[in-house]
Amino acid sequence: MYEMKPECYTGLEDIDAQHARLFELAQETYDLLDDNLLQDKTEELTHLISELIDYTKMHFAHEEAYQKSIGYPFADRHAIQHRQFEDKLMEFDFDSIGDDYNRQNEAVENLLEFLVSWLTTHILKVDMLYINN
Ligand SMILES: [Fe+2]
Ligand SMILES: [Fe+2]
Numbered sequence: 133m134y135e136m137k138p139e140c141y142t143g144l145e146d147i148d149a150q151h152a153r154l155f156e157l158a159q160e161t162y163d164l165l166d167d168n169l170l171q172d173k174t175e176e177l178t179h180l181i182s183e184l185i186d187y188t189k190m191h192f193a194h195e196e197a198y199q200k201s202i203g204y205p206f207a208d209r210h211a212i213q214h215r216q217f218e219d220k221l222m223e224f225d226f227d228s229i230g231d232d233y234n235r236q237n238e239a240v241e242n243l244l245e246f247l248v249s250w251l252t253t254h255i256l257k258v259d260m261l262y263i264n265n
Contacts, residue, residue: 135155136155140252147259147263150194153191154188154247155251157183161240173237174229177226177239178227184247188217189218196214199262202265205265206261207262213254
């Protein structure tokens with residue numbers, strides 16, 4: 133459902149694989165939201181968010197190093213957007229939500245919405261700038 137759309141492909145194999153993994157993590161977020169049998173999602177959520185943070189950091193570092201290697205002139209501006217995304221991800225503090233089922237689902241829904249819209253917009257409008265540079 134959340135797999136990467138054809139227009140998001142950059143043609144750089146490693147970057148595409150990393151973006152695809154990020155969309156896969158969005159799908160995992162949706163699956164967790166959709167799981168009606170799991171009464172307390174705290175553990176899964178904590179795991180998911182930490183994986184998201186780790187993977188995103190790895191991808192951003194990779195992308196920033198690549199930009200540097202090609203002498204991309206707007207690398208600094210691009211990196212600021214990455215930092216803002218990381219900050220926002222770290223604001224999702226699922227530990228403090230407690231075990232209330234509805235509040236947990238609401239938090240997962242917010243995360244999913246943020247994730248998918250940021251990813252798509254960033255890839256299409258910002259990543260594509262260094263790809264087509
Ligand atoms: Fe980027
Ligand atoms: Fe990217």
